[in-house]
Amino acid sequence: MSRIIDLTSPLDPHDLDLVPPDMPDLALVIAPKIDYHTHDAWGREFMVASFGCDPDDLPAREGPAGEVMHEISTHCGTHVDAPLHSGRLCEGRPSRTISDIALDELYRPGMVLDVRPWARPGEAIPVEALEQAVKANGRDIQDGDAILIRTGQERYRLGEPEYFDYPGMSGAGTRYLTGRGATILGTDAIGWDRPIPRMRRAFQETGDAGHIWDGHYAIQDKEALIVQQLVNLGALPPTGFMVGFFPLKLTGTSASPTRAVAFLPE
Template sequence: MRLIDLTVLLDPANREKLPPALAHAAGVVAPKITYLNPAESAGKDEFCASLGCAHEDLPDGEGWGSEHLTDFSSHCGTHVDAPLHSGSRCAGEPARTISDIALDELYRPGMVLDVRPWAKGGEIITVEMLDRAIAATGRPVKQGDALLIRTGQERFTMDDAEFYNQPGMSREGTLYLTGLGATILGTDAVGWDLPFRVMNAKFRESGDKQVLWDGHKAITSREAFIVQQLTNLGALPLAGFHVGFFPMKLALCSAAPARVVAFVS
């Protein structure tokens, strides 16, 4: 059994790579981290404050290592979206939060849908593309599958403009995959939908509000969990593996950062 990590690193340095227009969303990239080193004053001070001693009392002259994490979103890095992220109701019922989801719903057979030969930045991933990618796996989608869409976006870093110009899923494509039985939908892109600027342009041109975030909004019709910012999909076979999506257990939240690991025989 091989374990393959599909999770991006939460590195505060990436916050500085965001373009100015997205600076407000830095908490989606990584938290701010204050590092307390055991050999430095900050680590010693916290140790002493907790144990009621002075620096000269430290057993080996050191305190402890600790970190303070601030300013980060429940959608930080590789994360699992609960249905609540898409709307307050799902299929006519109150939408579930991340803490409502059982672990056995988050350990599923996986398939990689490699759409790189056809998908283009800033454009829709069509049902035809999805069908071709499914056919390439050698098996049909089964009820409860996790479908991981490989767009190729992981080749771009956050300081590359193309990182924010991902191929995106539509309402039609999302409902197509959930209609086949998929309950987890993942992508290596920064978002599941088209880039925000592209959706905004479509809305302004057509006046149709249904084009706004339609891939996510499809989840209000048929429940599934969306996972974004995956990495390392190229290390996986197209089928024949399981994936564990292990989000932090945050009460009443619409998402949580997750450690996503593939289990390959």
């Protein structure tokens, strides 16, 4: 038997009201818009039209409830990025899509790297911090591991400025993890890289294109799947558990919303 820990952030359309006005594109990765159809309006009309019945023929004069989601991104909420998201080529070959990835690749031994002592708002997590977190974990990264980065973002709620100014990963940090065998890279932050305003400022100040989305671009060199917007990492042990990521079975996409679940031995 296993104890199950849900690592998935909820998709609540009310959260769209918390997206900063100057960051409207974030709405697509926070939650979808949802039209809620009720039993006593849409549902009743649907049953009357479908069966040619009278509303009084229905129990409590009710039909089914239903919802319609729209303006939902494949990168909405807790989601898995396929290699295609980072570029057309990965390791010199056409990048794989979500539908190219087998479920057994998404059910892997998990390891939490607690980098909270080194994480700074908006800054890249140093490779040295990752090395120290691995040492503190008690075992090395192994081939096929799912590495879950705990940055401490659980302290902040959606809508707070700190939520959007999260610590991120650099290209060097990403390559450190994939170079040691990790095939899934997860974070409790809204994004894997540093926030776009931070990367943009660094690029404009230095002219160094290496500041542009370098964490994601690193996947072109060595394949891995990136998972963002994880929650409850504080409920997990450093290692000794399995973690599964179960995306929607979409065809040919660069990402998919996923249910992320950790399985802890009793």
